[in-house]
Amino acid sequence: MTKSHSMVMLRRNFKHLARNPTSVFNAVLMPVVMMLMFVYMLGDAFSVGVDYVDYATPGMLLLAVCYGLGSTATAVNSDMTKGIINRFKVMDVSRGAVLTGHVIASVLTNVIAVGAVIGVAFALGFSPSASLLNWLGVAGMILLLGLAAGWITIALGMFAKSPETAGLASVPLIMLPFFSSAIVPAEKMGPGVRQFAEYQPFTPIIETMRGLLAGTPDTTDAVIAVAWCVAIALAGYLWARSLFKKRA
């Protein structure tokens, strides 16, 4: 029953995405613009030891995931603040089904944005040395990140009082990549910011993808990255569940 309800909810969310292409367009366009800005316009000014497009692409992939979250938070909040959620509750639709539908829609948006960024990267001269296995690792990392970011965003979206503030709730997740090794290596940053960048979850995630794309995966980074993602996903899931229960 739960499984088929999840499918119904997923179909509903896909219809929403198709009806409101602006949100998908934004989620895809912004990372591509960032990519062009940093790599094509500013790229020559950064000296990071390797071709800048090769350095920046993993960070841009992460950015592509984060930009999709605003619409997820808003969509979840709209569901919760309008009457429709009570209808689902009274119909005994499991909380799992409603939320799973949103997570999968969010991850799907991520996949489209990531695909677009990778396409643009290649057009800008991206030349990874990743094997097929490394690419699968990158894909796995992105899906895991998408799930983690998706669950925490859904919880934030439910926590917010209105769709407008829900959109704001995702802003930290959009800002955080800039304070990581996405654009420049952490060791080039000022004190304080450097330590923050070194220890925040996005840095090991980016370093893991960077290693995989360069064909030289780093196990330590990967373990930390996976641990962060699993922890965030779990925390987001549990928080979302308890919020769903509370909000009548």
Place this chain on the structure above:
Amino acid sequence: MTTTTAISVSGLRKAYGNKVVLDGIDFEVRAGSIFSLLGPNGAGKTTTVNVLSTLMSADGGTVRVAGHDVAADAKAVRAAIGVTGQFAAVDELLTGQENLQLMVDLNGLSAADGKRTVAELLERFDLVEAAGKHTSTYSGGMRRKLDLAMTLVGNPKIIFLDEPTTGLDPRSRRTMWSIIRDLVADGVTIFLTTQYLEEADQLADRIAVLDNGRLVAQGTADELKRQIPGTHVRLRFGTAAQLDAAAGVFPDAARDDEGLALRVPSDAGTTSLRALLDRLDEHSLSAEEFSVHTPDLDDVFLALTGHTTEASK
């Protein structure tokens, strides 16, 4: 618990923090009837619906809906009920037809049954033309109709309608009333909340008046009306002497000494009004102010609780 009782509530209590919203209410709803919970904003109507429909847990008392305890057996209750809230619970990004299809899918109807159900409901609620349009373009009345249609997909035995006509224009209101009457004719039990006395009067077999979390009266519309002042004419005089004289002329009137006013029962028809004015004339009395009152929710409240509704303050 007999088979003819659809809902039975006893000692229901609910508080938010230390604000008591429902302070021990009791009532029973007979299967196949319309029961109306009448009260002003903030009386606790929506909270009652939320508890009865399993959306909220009670702090005390027992609630049985369709023979099942709402706390112990919420699943069985949910299978038997449908709820249409105060704010239309439709998906605005979907069309009317897609909204109904969503309910069909969630209720697990077969494809053929689902298709027929959707077509029937669109037809019945006069939404065939609008079926392909996004519900965000619907009027308030159309939304409520779609909302109710969505509730009916699951074929509920008991339907909760929380202020189904609040904010609707008079025509949509009457359409909604006739839909509700048809539902009961099909054997459905309706639990209706409203802040309109007229609505409860028009529809309900039994009415319970809720005020500040307590039921202050229960009965048929006629029983309740006997407890409140009927249509009357209010005459305000300039002096106490005039009031005394007038009170002598109309022995069945009620005096309001503070306001120097007299409340004379009347049916508000022109014939009886003329007779009343003629009698004033005969005794050379003239009122400073003359007004006709028909009983409304405020009168019910004034009579039953001694205070007026929040809305009129």
